[in-house]
Amino acid sequence: MGLIAFLLQAAGPAAVAAPFAYITNQGSHDVSVIDLAALRVVATTAVGTSPAGVVAAGARGEVYVANAAAHTVTVIDMLTQQPRGSFAAGQGAVGLDASADGRRLFVADWFGQRLRVYDTAGRAEIAQVPLGRAPAGVAALPDGSAAWVAERDEDRVALVDVATQAVLARVGVGTHPFALLLDAPRQRLYVLNVESDDLSVIDTARRRVIATRPTGRAPYGAALADGGRLLYVTNQHADTVSVFDAQTLALRTTLEGFGYPEGIAAHGERVYVVNWMDDSVSVLDAASGRRLADIPVGRNPRGFGAFIAAPLISPTP
Amino acid sequence: MRRRTLSLFPLAAGALVVATAVTLATFAPSVAAHGPTRQKAVETIAIDAPAAKVWSLIASYAALKDWHPAVVDSPADKGNEVGSVRLVKIKGGGELVEVLESYDAAQMKYSYRAKNGGALPVTNYTLTIRVTGDASKSQVEWRGAFYRGFPNNDPPPDQNDEAAVRAVTGVYQSGLANLKKLAEGR
Numbered sequence: 001m002g003l004i005a006f007l008l009q010a011a012g013p014a015a016v017a018a019p020f021a022y023i024t025n026q027g028s029h030d031v032s033v034i035d036l037a038a039l040r041v042v043a044t045t046a047v048g049t050s051p052a053g054v055v056a057a058g059a060r061g062e063v064y065v066a067n068a069a070a071h072t073v074t075v076i077d078m079l080t081q082q083p084r085g086s087f088a089a090g091q092g093a094v095g096l097d098a099s100a101d102g103r104r105l106f107v108a109d110w111f112g113q114r115l116r117v118y119d120t121a122g123r124a125e126i127a128q129v130p131l132g133r134a135p136a137g138v139a140a141l142p143d144g145s146a147a148w149v150a151e152r153d154e155d156r157v158a159l160v161d162v163a164t165q166a167v168l169a170r171v172g173v174g175t176h177p178f179a180l181l182l183d184a185p186r187q188r189l190y191v192l193n194v195e196s197d198d199l200s201v202i203d204t205a206r207r208r209v210i211a212t213r214p215t216g217r218a219p220y221g222a223a224l225a226d227g228g229r230l231l232y233v234t235n236q237h238a239d240t241v242s243v244f245d246a247q248t249l250a251l252r253t254t255l256e257g258f259g260y261p262e263g264i265a266a267h268g269e270r271v272y273v274v275n276w277m278d279d280s281v282s283v284l285d286a287a288s289g290r291r292l293a294d295i296p297v298g299r300n301p302r303g304f305g306a307f308i309a310a311p312l313i314s315p316t317p
Numbered sequence: 318m319r320r321r322t323l324s325l326f327p328l329a330a331g332a333l334v335v336a337t338a339v340t341l342a343t344f345a346p347s348v349a350a351h352g353p354t355r356q357k358a359v360e361t362i363a364i365d366a367p368a369a370k371v372w373s374l375i376a377s378y379a380a381l382k383d384w385h386p387a388v389v390d391s392p393a394d395k396g397n398e399v400g401s402v403r404l405v406k407i408k409g410g411g412e413l414v415e416v417l418e419s420y421d422a423a424q425m426k427y428s429y430r431a432k433n434g435g436a437l438p439v440t441n442y443t444l445t446i447r448v449t450g451d452a453s454k455s456q457v458e459w460r461g462a463f464y465r466g467f468p469n470n471d472p473p474p475d476q477n478d479e480a481a482v483r484a485v486t487g488v489y490q491s492g493l494a495n496l497k498k499l500a501e502g503r
């Protein structure tokens with residue numbers, strides 16, 4: 001089931017606009033909004049200082065941006081591409097994720113060493129759970145009941161429950177896990193270990209590592225593409241993208257010619273790779289990996305998170 | 318803290334500090350409320366010489382002293398093998414210790430990492446140098462990613478983001494300008 005179909009089913013009758021990609025530009029303190037139908041930047045939205053983390057919550061028609069140096073999260077309206085304001089979020093928001101309905105926002109607080117959970121309608125914190133050192137990437141369960149968080153400097157991930165505000169499980173992974181990606185249909189969590197140059201695959205039901213696969217140097221982001229058949233991983237220091245068979249975890253190919261690739265997201269038949277060094281986003285054909293276009297964005301783009309969504313236009317908010 | 322000045326990196330003059338007090342881990346925070354964010358410098362130069370000739374000038378990891386005007390010595394303990402450690406001695410004092418992380422002769426490029434910033438006001442510094450071109454013209458790109466030398470908020474002017482970018486840019490510009498001169502035989 002595609003994202004749009006899922007959103008329609010989840011929210012009832014509604015219209016759907018074209019999808020957008022929201023690229024956080026840490027060096028220019030703004031977000032480049034790319035219309036994925038036109039493959040061009042249609043807005044550049046000023047946010048707080050040094051944005052990196054992002055999640056586009058299409059079901060709510062809002063994008064949340066973590067301003068790493070401003071202690072805040074900025075909310076962008078997906079219909080106008082303008083900021084709707086911002087709210088305080090700990091001592092250094094890094095990774096963000098949201099529940100499928102967009103009602104819950106999960107924020108990894110790097111210096112506060114905790115996961116913070118917000119009700120997006122009221123912008124109110126509803127839970128906070130202390131964690132180990134350097135909480136980085138977040139992967140929320142679709143129902144928003146819990147989330148996985150990378151505790152980077154502890155070389156492990158934690159599963160955090162919202163209702164009990166407790167850590168349900170911890171799983172040791174490779175060295176310096178940063179980005180996470182949940183594969184709900186396969187009951188897997190992919191963990192990218194920046195310093196050990198590999199990928200840990202966790203069985204989310206049994207809560208243990210079932211496979212470890214080498215990547216390129218400094219894996220920094222992952223996306224499932226081509227209907228979930230392929231797993232794309234950006235290798236920041238190798239300037240490459242590894243493409244795995246998502247089912248067998250066999251390496252299919254390694255794509256070259258990127259510039260410090262970091263964030264990555266897929267939508268439909270395409271994959272979008274954020275090139276931090278080149279200030280651009282590469283558009284790839286998901287099935288073949290072929291490069292279709294490069295789109296200039298702002299300075300030092302990160303795109304750390306699920307940066308693509310189509311706004312759901314609902315008659316009632 | 319020891320302070321050194323590198324007169325041959327004019328843009329960085331006075332800003333070159335060996336911050337021995339800086340104890341950042343190999344990977345500084347990628348984003349930080351109370352600290353720096355990653356910066357970059359990218360410099361390219363067009364050279365009127367075959368790419369193979371330009372590559373031959375820089376292909377040896379230890380050859381930096383032969384083409385960078387600010388470097389007096391640059392021995393590399395394992396040549397062009399990944400893991401080779403190069404000790405870069407700067408004219409007028411100061412050093413950088415750099416570890417080769419990848420080497421690709423076919424694509425005429427290599428990447429390396431500096432152990433801290435050494436003589437530059439940066440930390441967590443990774444670099445790539447690459448030659449592209451054909452039998453008559455070439456282009457060299459030298460680029461790096463790094464954090465400023467000062468790990469906390471409110472850095473002094475000689476250790477802020479701008480100082481870091483200026484210093485690294487100065488190193489690249491002076492090196493590439495001399496490489497062009499050598500390759501073009503002028």
